[in-house]
Amino acid sequence: QQLVKNLYFSNEKTLVRKIKELIIAIYIEKNFSKDKILETYFNEFVWGALQGTKVKGLLSATLFYFGKKPKFLSSYEAAILVALLKGPNYYHPIRRTSRLKKRTDFIFEKLKNENLYSRGRKSKKWSSKKWKSWVRELRKREKRRSFTSLEWSSSRNNSASLQDYEKFSFIKKAQDLRSKILKRFKEPKDISIKGVIGRPFEKGEEELFYYYSKRERSLKRAVESERHQVGSVLKPLIYRAFLENGRNLEEMVSLEKITLSLKSGLWVPREANKRFPKKVSLKEAMVKSFNRPVVRIASEIGFDNIEKKLRGFVPRLKGPLKEYPSQLLGSIDLSLREIYEIYKKFIKEDCLFRENKSFPSVIEHLSDPRVGTVRNGVGPFLKLMKYFGKTGTSNNGQDNWYVFFTGKELGVIWVGLEGKRKGKDLRLFGSTTSFRLFQGFYRERGRSFSELNCF
Secondary structure (H helix, E strand, O other), rough: HHHHHHHOOOOOOHHHHHHHHHHHHHHHHHOEEEEEEEHHHHOOOOOEOOOOOOEHHHHHHHHHHHHHOOHHHHHHHHHHHHHHHHOOOOOOOOOOOHHHHHHHHHHHHHHHHHHOOOOOOOOOOHHHHHHHHHHHHHHHHOOOOOOHHHHHHHHOOOOOOOHHHHHHHHHHHHHHHHHHHHOOOOOOEEEEEEEEOOOOOOOOOOOOOEOOOOOOHHHHHHOOOOOOOOOHHHHHHHHHHHHOOOOOOOOOOOOOOOOOEEEOOEEEOOOOOOOOOEEEHHHHHHOOOOHHHHHHHHHOOOOHHHHHHHOOOOOOOOOOHHHHHHHHOOOOOOOOHHHHHHHHHHHHHHHHHHHOOOOOOHHHHOOOOOOOOOOOOOOOOHHHHOOOEEEEOOOOOEEEEEEOOOOEEEEEEEEOOOOOOOOOOOOOOOOHHHHHHHHHHHHOOOOOOOOOOOO
């Protein structure tokens, strides 16, 4: 089933995907031998990574770790690779050497007792000196500042949205950010970064820049098909619906506890921060991304009216909204490309509203980084600039977003945890991850910053 997931499916966590995996797994097991299934799995498995390079397949692993083809491995070297199968990050050769050594010794003895060593193979354990020498060599590779992989990654994407150096700069900043995040955790985490940037309102055919930190997996599928919970990313659309239904950004709204009675039971929306005022203006609620005002105003206007407006942007919205109001706070899964297209449409509409002076511009009110959710992290370079930006954080920091529009470029960045999720709070936020990548990229991309201006 794991092989099927690697071959055909994404990390999307749905029952439907699991059932599909199971059906294909049964078919494969019925039609192929165990040896063939294992061989295929070994050649689809990622055996680890150093300096951002993923090692996929058995031949790559033996050449990378030991400089030899599989048939020339010693029994102990083979045991090391078997040990890595359980988790290349958990048994990382450099960061978790003692853990890897302990598991390798266990596997080595197990295979030895089962008489599974081929004739002519060396069957001795590595000495401590040999372990140190091997790890030292791997560490040397990791410390080398080679830009070859960055150059290769930059050249893969032929998008005209970004210049070559901009692509190079974005990828480098993404790799640096991922490394900094990983250092915060005692145990290895499967942290990934995705991004899409385009110039949607320029003449000619639009060419988007895609980025995914896992180079061994499909870039197109990661950006266009794999979905993540969006958090507060869609709140600007909701506030637009409020304004169209006669609400005013200057009116005061309560942040007191609100309880909704749903068919599934009682639901009480919470705020991300524990300290907040009792009342704020609707504008401040929007700028600081409070939760309860969104639910309170939506219930007053009528969830059906809000749903009608949102469905024009988000066809995947689950209805009726009055029974699934948590979607207003981000409990809906969307891909980066879907969010890009949603904002492409939304920005065009919002700019037209501003031009016709029908309603206040939501984009305009969310274009000052000094007062929004990134106010504590914005540096001097961007502090006085004018651009639209919206963070999003969901699943205890396992999904972190930043959507931005500079007047020319529209972009969506996601930083999050892939693989197994245990529901623990990672203490990651869109303002400290995705926004940080945006800020670093625009500070050092080598081009002037174009401030917000409707097309």
